[in-house]
Amino acid sequence: MSKSQLFSLILLFELGSTTLFALGIEAKQDAWIAILIATVIGLGLLWIYLSIQTYYPNQNLGNILIDVLGKAVGIPLVLLYGLYFFLIGSTNLWEFTAFIQMIILPTSPLLVLLFIVILTAVYVLSLGVEVLARTCEIVLGMVLFFIVTAYILVASSGEAEWSQLLPVLGHGFKPVIKAAVPTIVNFPFGEMVVFFMYWHFASTKFSIKPPSFWAVGISGLMLSISLVAIISVLGVEFAANSTIPIFIVIKTINIAEILTNLDFIAVIIMFIGGFYKMTIFFYGSVQALNSIVKFRRETWLILCLGILSVCFSYVFFSSFSFHRWVGTKVFIPYVHMPFQVFLPILLLLIVWLKHGKNDPQRTAGGSLKKG
Numbered sequence: 001m002s003k004s005q006l007f008s009l010i011l012l013f014e015l016g017s018t019t020l021f022a023l024g025i026e027a028k029q030d031a032w033i034a035i036l037i038a039t040v041i042g043l044g045l046l047w048i049y050l051s052i053q054t055y056y057p058n059q060n061l062g063n064i065l066i067d068v069l070g071k072a073v074g075i076p077l078v079l080l081y082g083l084y085f086f087l088i089g090s091t092n093l094w095e096f097t098a099f100i101q102m103i104i105l106p107t108s109p110l111l112v113l114l115f116i117v118i119l120t121a122v123y124v125l126s127l128g129v130e131v132l133a134r135t136c137e138i139v140l141g142m143v144l145f146f147i148v149t150a151y152i153l154v155a156s157s158g159e160a161e162w163s164q165l166l167p168v169l170g171h172g173f174k175p176v177i178k179a180a181v182p183t184i185v186n187f188p189f190g191e192m193v194v195f196f197m198y199w200h201f202a203s204t205k206f207s208i209k210p211p212s213f214w215a216v217g218i219s220g221l222m223l224s225i226s227l228v229a230i231i232s233v234l235g236v237e238f239a240a241n242s243t244i245p246i247f248i249v250i251k252t253i254n255i256a257e258i259l260t261n262l263d264f265i266a267v268i269i270m271f272i273g274g275f276y277k278m279t280i281f282f283y284g285s286v287q288a289l290n291s292i293v294k295f296r297r298e299t300w301l302i303l304c305l306g307i308l309s310v311c312f313s314y315v316f317f318s319s320f321s322f323h324r325w326v327g328t329k330v331f332i333p334y335v336h337m338p339f340q341v342f343l344p345i346l347l348l349l350i351v352w353l354k355h356g357k358n359d360p361q362r363t364a365g366g367s368l369k370k371g
Helices: 003-015 025-055 061-069 071-103 110-126 129-156 174-186 189-197 209-234 236-241 245-251 264-290 298-316 320-355
Strands: none
Touching (some): 003 189, 003 209, 025 209, 025 320, 061 189, 071 110, 071 298, 110 129, 110 298, 129 264, 189 264, 189 320, 209 236, 209 245, 236 245
């Protein structure tokens, strides 16, 4: 992967389908501030991830865990991370496919749509991660164009009431911090842990740090702007109770009775972002298994896991309310925190004890990328 491809992959992953939600709405009109705070904390998590990767630039997370902790401890953790990536990927698969069904294909069977999406992902991944990165680099420009266009149209349509963002910090910092930690930190910034499975694909000609930090920082800023648009148009209460608030915001755009019915913008953002986020998580689970057992034909593993992902998501998730409950009440405290925060911090401490903080050059992981 080139520097621009890595940047595109991370930025599109971080935006994913998160621009569609009212993240941090628990902080009411200060939700946009909660996202900015979570972005700063997320950059701290990213520093932890990249610090570990610096010692093992040519290995993915599975190889790093086995190398640092040994096979007895490392292999079970690799399997758990593989299961974690599989669960989150399956959750994303059901989420954005169900949105597509609800908005534009209400009469189509959900199971059929799930299979169409996963087979598309299987085809892309069977061509290699390089193809995934190149296609991401191509479509990112379109996604950014539509997102920025939506921002401009909302601001110029006259539908936004900026007074709904006031008073700033009217309830103090406590609700803002509570909304940011751990919910927004875990979703989407802590999900960057999956890029342990991708950084080793980057070219050795550049450092992985600048494009990674820039992509996460820009994504946080764009998510914050999205919350400003959502709250200013819908208000706090309506935004909090909407399934897809940004979809409603874009539908309200009406400029001189000419620019109307622009909900296709939300559909494009949702489909492209959701597809790539799901695919990145899905291939992370494939690589986790591959780091333990080297499959001669990876395509068959991708296909089998893809079918399993469809079956699991179709059976497990029954409604959007159940999906949200699982995401907020189960995944955040019991799944995201251990895999995104506790285990990486512990792993970094062990790496430091094993190799020393200032000597990442002499490791079993190979030559260090500069930067």
